Amino acid sequence: MRLPILKDVNSLCEQCVALCCRYFAFEIDKPTTKRDFEDLRWYIYHQDTIIFVEKGRWYMQINRPCKELLPDNRCGVYEKRPAICREYTTKNCDWHGDDYDYEHLFTEADQIEQYAKQYLAEQRKRRRTRAKSASKNRAKTRRAKTPQRKSKARAALPVRLLKSA
Ligand code: SF4
Ligand code: SF4
Numbered sequence: 001m002r003l004p005i006l007k008d009v010n011s012l013c014e015q016c017v018a019l020c021c022r023y024f025a026f027e028i029d030k031p032t033t034k035r036d037f038e039d040l041r042w043y044i045y046h047q048d049t050i051i052f053v054e055k056g057r058w059y060m061q062i063n064r065p066c067k068e069l070l071p072d073n074r075c076g077v078y079e080k081r082p083a084i085c086r087e088y089t090t091k092n093c094d095w096h097g098d099d100y101d102y103e104h105l106f107t108e109a110d111q112i113e114q115y116a117k118q119y120l121a122e123q124r125k126r127r128r129t130r131a132k133s134a135s136k137n138r139a140k141t142r143r144a145k146t147p148q149r150k151s152k153a154r155a156a157l158p159v160r161l162l163k164s165a
Helices: 034-045 083-087 109-164
Strands: 024-028 049-054 057-062 104-106
Touching: 034 049, 034 109, 104 109
Parallel strands: none
Antiparallel strands: 024 057, 049 057, 049 104
């Protein structure tokens, strides 16, 4: 949802409470094992931490404001603000952008636990299916090889007979 833009403001940021300076997020490895999910659960037990998935990539977000944010919502180190702050624009920001397109949003450890249970069960099922089809393929290969050995044996027979004669 795009928020309304007020008239008579010099900059789009003027009407905002510096939403983009009140958290930081970074990409984390996609969890694939029980231990990975345990770690995520530990992260999320910490205050103001959430985990989300966007376009298949996993992120951890800490909802704590930047220490340089001034009480009037301006940046206290504007001239030397980090590159990530310089690159961020109002084009698609937290205030003026569209809604977040999360595939998954985890705010509680229980949600992670539930997701992990389902994910790991699916993985186990996939592994079982793969193992079954691999064993079927091995059996097929064995069957395909067997007549070849027999025909070689038959071909060798007259030679042995000749030798013993
Ligand atoms: S860039 Fe967007 S979210 Fe950040 S302060 Fe400006 S209006 Fe607010
Ligand atoms: S350095 Fe400035 S612009 Fe960057 S997050 Fe902190 S207050 Fe915001």
